[in-house]
Amino acid sequence: MVTDTRTKRPPAPHAAERARTIAARHGSAALLPQAGSRTTPLFHHVHPCGSTTLLLPDEHPLVGQLWHSPRTEVTAMLEIADQAPVALREPVRGLLWLTGWVSALDDREAREEVLAVADVRPDHRLLDAGHGVTVLRLTPASMVIADAESTSSIQPEQFASATPDPFCGNEDHWLRHLEAAHRDVVGQLARHLPEELRAGRVRPLGLDRFGLRLRVEAECDDHDVRIAFSQSVSTPAELAAELRRLMGCPFLAQR
Structure with a gap:
């Protein structure tokens, strides 16, 4: 960990x-x-x-x-x-x-x-x-x-x-799909990382109602970084809008 x-x-x-x-x-x-x-x-x-x-x-x-x-x-x-x-x-x-x-x-x-x-x-x-x-x-x-x-x-x-995160049942499937089929999206999300971490290998790590977590596998050490959503989300439509916003597509993120 x-x-x-x-x-x-x-x-x-x-x-x-x-x-x-x-x-x-x-x-x-x-x-x-x-x-x-x-x-x-x-x-x-x-x-x-x-x-x-x-x-x-x-x-x-x-x-x-x-x-x-x-x-x-x-x-x-x-x-x-x-x-x-x-x-x-x-x-x-x-x-x-x-x-x-x-x-x-x-x-x-x-x-x-x-x-x-x-x-x-x-x-x-x-x-x-x-x-x-x-x-x-x-x-x-x-x-x-x-x-x-x-x-x-x-x-x-x-x-x-407490209650489990609303996306915990789908998180594994979504992140595996992101890793396997949408490396370009991971690259766009990596723009939100601190500059000193962008040279590492960026992997999708976690997803919850507050944001996306990325693992940066660097040569000497690994880092877990949270990229926050603009607000808490609870539905796939809200999640998709936040991800588009983070990717730099605000016109697609309108609700």
């Missing part, structure tokens, strides 16, 4: 909104129990309230620990990585850590949990619950997000009251 060192920052989503966006992207995750080794869940899903559904194989040592009589909870941290949508030499653009208590769900609880997840995010891996796979729940006590904007602590109630 690369952070630009410039002190003056344009408007950006607040920490809880960025955390909700990372969670909604379902990036790679690692579970780190207080006592135990780092492990990759078979599946994870962060609910709007911050509680997280996890799937682990029945034979995993953590599952045995949780089912030890009497049934217990284990302190653990879930790390979720926000991967850039294009191939970068430093691909992680943000990290979200959820720290709290992990518990194993009994058959009834597990069925209810899986059905609740399937309602909003159907996934074939959920079918394995109860068939060699145990359903766990992480109840968070605290959260931390670290990205190019800042490193910030978030309370679960702040996370629950």
Whole structure:
């Protein structure tokens, strides 16, 4: 993860909104129990309230620990990585850590949990619950997000009251298309970068309602730079108008 060192920052989503966006992207995750080794869940899903559904194989040592009589909870941290949508030499653009208590769900609880997840995010891996796979729940006590904007602590109630960025579901597709088919557009956007960064390789890194983020891969270092929109946007039409404005086509940006 690369952070630009410039002190003056344009408007950006607040920490809880960025955390909700990372969670909604379902990036790679690692579970780190207080006592135990780092492990990759078979599946994870962060609910709007911050509680997280996890799937682990029945034979995993953590599952045995949780089912030890009497049934217990284990302190653990879930790390979720926000991967850039294009191939970068430093691909992680943000990290979200959820720290709290992990518990194993009994058959009834597990069925209810899986059905609740399937309602909003159907996934074939959920079918394995109860068939060699145990359903766990992480109840968070605290959260931390670290990205190019800042490193910030978030309370679960702040996370629950925020919403993901309106473009997070389409961001990957749009930026990959921009990288593959519209390098000329990236070049035009690069005109907004500080002059000393324009010699580096400019790549599309992120998109949100406040602006576009570019990664500059320079010879010795990388920089993440935010190019701000003139106002917050929430629809594809508003987004297109702002991008045209940044490209220097104001007559196309009229609403």
